[in-house]
Amino acid sequence: MPLLVMKFGGTSVATLDRIRRVAKRVGREVANGYDVIVIVSAMAGKTNELVGWVEETSPLFDAREYDAVVSSGENVTAGLMALTLQEMDIPARSWQGWQVPLKTNSAHASARIEEIPTANLNAKFAEGMKVAVVAGFQGISPEGRITTLGRGGSDTTAVAFAAAFGAERCDIYTDVDGVYTTDPRISTKARKLEKIAFEEMLELASLGAKVLQTRSVELAMRYNVRLRVLSSFEEYDPNAGTLVCSEEEIMESNVVSGVAYSRDEAKVTLISVADRPGIAAAIFGALSEAGVNVDMIIQNISEEGRTDMTFSCPTNQVSRAKAAVEAAREKTLINFHGLVADTEVCKVSVVGIGMRSHTGVAAQMFGALSAEGINIKVITTSEIKISVLIDRKYLELAVQALHDAFGLENAG
Ligand code: ADP
Ligand code: ASP
Ligand code: MG
Numbered sequence: 001m002p003l004l005v006m007k008f009g010g011t012s013v014a015t016l017d018r019i020r021r022v023a024k025r026v027g028r029e030v031a032n033g034y035d036v037i038v039i040v041s042a043m044a045g046k047t048n049e050l051v052g053w054v055e056e057t058s059p060l061f062d063a064r065e066y067d068a069v070v071s072s073g074e075n076v077t078a079g080l081m082a083l084t085l086q087e088m089d090i091p092a093r094s095w096q097g098w099q100v101p102l103k104t105n106s107a108h109a110s111a112r113i114e115e116i117p118t119a120n121l122n123a124k125f126a127e128g129m130k131v132a133v134v135a136g137f138q139g140i141s142p143e144g145r146i147t148t149l150g151r152g153g154s155d156t157t158a159v160a161f162a163a164a165f166g167a168e169r170c171d172i173y174t175d176v177d178g179v180y181t182t183d184p185r186i187s188t189k190a191r192k193l194e195k196i197a198f199e200e201m202l203e204l205a206s207l208g209a210k211v212l213q214t215r216s217v218e219l220a221m222r223y224n225v226r227l228r229v230l231s232s233f234e235e236y237d238p239n240a241g242t243l244v245c246s247e248e249e250i251m252e253s254n255v256v257s258g259v260a261y262s263r264d265e266a267k268v269t270l271i272s273v274a275d276r277p278g279i280a281a282a283i284f285g286a287l288s289e290a291g292v293n294v295d296m297i298i299q300n301i302s303e304e305g306r307t308d309m310t311f312s313c314p315t316n317q318v319s320r321a322k323a324a325v326e327a328a329r330e331k332t333l334i335n336f337h338g339l340v341a342d343t344e345v346c347k348v349s350v351v352g353i354g355m356r357s358h359t360g361v362a363a364q365m366f367g368a369l370s371a372e373g374i375n376i377k378v379i380t381t382s383e384i385k386i387s388v389l390i391d392r393k394y395l396e397l398a399v400q401a402l403h404d405a406f407g408l409e410n411a412g
Helices: 016-031 046-057 063-070 072-087 119-126 154-164 198-206 214-223 279-289 315-331 361-371 392-405
Strands: 003-008 035-040 092-095 113-115 131-135 138-140 146-148 169-174 195-197 227-231 242-245 258-274 297-299 306-314 338-351 378-382 385-391
Touching (some): 003 154, 016 035, 016 072, 035 072, 035 154, 046 063, 046 072, 063 072, 063 146, 072 092, 072 131, 119 131, 154 169, 154 214, 195 198, 198 242, 198 258, 198 338, 258 279, 258 392, 279 306, 279 315, 306 315, 315 338, 338 392, 361 392
Parallel strands (some): 003 035, 003 169, 035 131, 092 131, 169 227
Antiparallel strands (some): 138 146, 227 242, 258 306, 297 306, 338 385, 378 385
């Protein structure tokens, strides 16, 4: 029997009514002759609420207990979806991550999937089950503890199941009707893309476009999963949405194909650090051990054997970063004169495969920002992206200015 994976995000399962609505879509695919693995997120807002409870209870929380709490939202929607399908006379049952089992490593709160044995679900499909509803976002560690895959992780659950079970397609149903040139909630000029290359989607996702979790795009690329993003609110159309596919399937591409942003960034500077071998290793080693996701790094030119070291990380990790650096200062040779954190910054990036063969994109980007009077605090580049850190109050203005500057309203 051919198999489909259908994933429904939080807004698509936010109420019992919406669950019934999307269950009808699942029913249609069953009627078309498919076995279906449905991956569900928690109801909209639920995971944020659970994270809030954890942070209020314990600011520097034990990540194993964080996972125990925040994974629970998906359990509710998985059970409700299975019940809804049963009410429609469709043979369905729910599975929590550990029951499958979806095996991960022990990196709590951002665990990586190691293996998805197919035997349990396949045995049930062979007995006549038509739909397996799997709680997204969660798995089990080698120690037998519940893990989660990082925010937005249900996308990754979906792609991983599609790869493991050899699904014909992995459809990600969400609250927008595809991948756009930028977040359609920020710019009304954003255009929907019919197709986007894995590499570009990977960059957009890792730079903040939360329509797909980065890891899900990585997996889709590695296992060549046919991945489609579409709306659960629009009428059914087999050609709807955006196809995420290999570069070869795309005839023409723009130099810049999208603008992404990440709102909650912080810039932390260690003032006057000793400029000696081993210091950067000690600082970033301590940050990594504390689970801080360091993104951009700059080291100033050294003067009299001392230098300033700046890095960026998510705003909600600043206290963790400060604690880690202070602890390392006491334990090791790191000494610095002070630490300043600017928590009012954001990151805006332009992405495009065309940058590989075009020069001048950086100059055009900086020109567009300067025309709006926006000051750039940190810059990083890679082969197909340029990112800047700027004051958060300019986020919308910067996204729109860059969208205009690269003519993206004519894309799609
Ligand atoms: P779900 O709960 O379905 O997983 P998410 O909120 O995680 O949905 O992701 C969908 C959201 O991603 C959209 O509502 C949109 O605001 C945002 N988004 C950011 N960048 C883009 C983009 N380039 N294209 C489409 N959506 C985007
Ligand atoms: N519910 C989780 C989150 O909000 C996972 C997901 O929706 O993909 O991050
Ligand atoms: Mg999501």
